Amino acid sequence: MIYLPLRLGVTGASPRLSSGSLVDLPNLSVLVTGLEDWREDQATDVGEERLLHTVQTILGAQVLRLKTPPRGPETYGSQSNWFDDAHTIGVPVAPFPRWLVCSGCRLLAPIVSVLFESKVEPYRPDRTRYVHNRTTSKRSPIALPARFVVACVNGHLDDFPWLDFVHRGQPGCPGPLELYEVGTSGEASDVEVNCRNCGRSRRMAEAFGIENQRNLPACNARRPQLRDHDPNGCKEEPMRAMLQGASNLWFPVIVSALSVPVGSITAGCHGGAAVSCLSRNWRIGPSALNR
Ligand SMILES: [Zn+2]
Numbered sequence: 298m299i300y301l302p303l304r305l306g307v308t309g310a311s312p313r314l315s316s317g318s319l320v321d322l323p324n325l326s327v328l329v330t331g332l333e334d335w336r337e338d339q340a341t342d343v344g345e346e347r348l349l350h351t352v353q354t355i356l357g358a359q360v361l362r363l364k365t366p367p368r369g370p371e372t373y374g375s376q377s378n379w380f381d382d383a384h385t386i387g388v389p390v391a392p393f394p395r396w397l398v399c400s401g402c403r404l405l406a407p408i409v410s411v412l413f414e415s416k417v418e419p420y421r422p423d424r425t426r427y428v429h430n431r432t433t434s435k436r437s438p439i440a441l442p443a444r445f446v447v448a449c450v451n452g453h454l455d456d457f458p459w460l461d462f463v464h465r466g467q468p469g470c471p472g473p474l475e476l477y478e479v480g481t482s483g484e485a486s487d488v489e490v491n492c493r494n495c496g497r498s499r500r501m502a503e504a505f506g507i508e509n510q511r512n513l514p515a516c517n518a519r520r521p522q523l524r525d526h527d528p529n530g531c532k533e534e535p536m537r538a539m540l541q542g543a544s545n546l547w548f549p550v551i552v553s554a555l556s557v558p559v560g561s562i563t564a565g566c567h568g569g570a571a572v573s574c575l576s577r578n579w580r581i582g583p584s585a586l587n588r
C-alpha cells in the first residue's frame with residue numbers, strides 16, 4: 298500500500314482521487330483503493346446535512362457521515378522537507394494494472410513475478426518504480442505498466458488477459474510473454490504481444506471494437522480497488538478492452554451543495570427567512586446529481 302501525498306499536483310478534493318480511479322505517476326500507474334484503507338484520523342467531519350441526505354438517498358442509509366480527504370497540518374503546504382512525517386499523509390493507492398513491461402527487453406509479466414523488483418523511497422512515493430533484474434546490463438531497466446485493461450459496464454475492472462489472449466483461449470502455455478510496438482503510431486493496432494515460449498503472437502487491435510469483443514473472456518466481477526470479486530458475480534459477457542488512462546474508463550458520481558454558514562445567515566436581518574425558505578424548497582432529485 299502506498300499513501301499518495303496530496304501535493305503531487307492533484308488536490309484532495311479532486312474527483313480523480315476517489316476510490317476506483319486510476320492515477321498516473323511518473324513510473325507507475327496506481328488505483329485509489331476503497332475507503333477501508335483511508336486513514337480516518339487524517340480526515341475531519343463535513344457538517345453538511347443536506348449533502349449527507351442526498352448521498353444517503355443515492356447510496357443508502359449505511360452512509361453515516363461525510364469526511365474530508367486526508368489532511369496534514371495547516372503549514373504542510375509550505376513545507377519543502379520531503380522527510381517530514383506529513384508526507385506520509387495521503388490517499389491510499391495500489392499499483393494497477395498489475396502487469397509490467399520491461400523498457401529494455403520488452404518482457405511482459407505480472408508485477409508479483411520474481412522478475413521485477415520494487416524500488417520504494419519511503420518519503421517520495423511518487424518515485425516508486427519497478428525494475429527488471431534479470432539482465433546482463435549494469436543498470437536494471439525500469440518496468441512500466443502495460444497500458445491495457447479490461448472493464449465491464451457494471452464497473453468491474455481487471456488486468457488484460459494476456460496469456461488467454463495471445464494463446465487464443467488455449468490453456469497450458471505459461472509464457473513468458475513480450476509486448477512491443479511494430480509501428481510508430483503508438484496506437485493499439487501497432488502493438489503486438491508475443492509468447493517467447495511457443496512463438497504465438499497477436500496484434501492488440503484484435504482486442505478492440507465490438508466485432509472483436511468475442512476475443513475476450515467473460516467478466517469475472519473483479520473489483521481491484523476493494524481487492525475482491527463482486528459476490529453477486531457479473532453476467533456481462535465479454536469484457537471490453539480499454540487503454541489505461543482513457544477518459545471513458547472511469548466516471549465519478551459528483552454531488553455538490555451550496556454551503557451557507559449558519560452563523561452568517563442568522564446574523565443578517567433576513568436570516569430566519571432564508572433558513573426557512575431553504576428548508577421549504579430543498580428537494581432531492583436528478584437535478585441535484587452530477588453537477
Ligand atoms: Zn528486461
Ligand SMILES: [Zn+2]
Nearest residue numbers: 470492494495
Ligand atoms: Zn505460449
Ligand SMILES: [Zn+2]
Nearest residue numbers: 449453516531
Ligand atoms: Zn462485470
